[in-house]
Amino acid sequence: KCDGPLIPAVAKLFDKIKAASTGCTVEWNGSELYQVKGIPKDWVNDSYKLQTWMNFYSHKVNPVNGRDMWSKFNYLTNLLPPKVHLQIERPPKKRKKSR
Numbered sequence: 001k002c003d004g005p006l007i008p009a010v011a012k013l014f015d016k017i018k019a020a021s022t023g024c025t026v027e028w029n030g031s032e033l034y035q036v037k038g039i040p041k042d043w044v045n046d047s048y049k050l051q052t053w054m055n056f057y058s059h060k061v062n063p064v065n066g067r068d069m070w071s072k073f074n075y076l077t078n079l080l081p082p083k084v085h086l087q088i089e090r091p092p093k094k095r096k097k098s099r
Contacts, residue, residue: 010048 004011046052064070 005049005051006044007048007050007053010044014044 006014
């Protein structure tokens with residue numbers, strides 16, 4: 001599914017940014033020139049890399065297929081519904097009775 005060190009969503013986003021940057025041109029900005037060199041995938045934060053994603057989700061708990069696979073225990077309990085707590089209503093407005 002994934003060939004590079006980035007997760008697929010970030011790789012697609014990075015490809016879109018690279019495609020959009022082909023139309024950019026470099027202009028003279030004064031006395032100092034600045035050029036970015038190196039492999040672009042090294043610029044990406046570690047949180048977007050595939051290895052970080054795999055380390056984060058390596059401890060996930062897989063779902064159990066059915067009730068027959070649930071662990072059995074001999075502790076009988078009766079589950080009761082929670083107590084209903086009625087909120088206090090808003091007090092009635094005191095009306096001004098004019099004559």
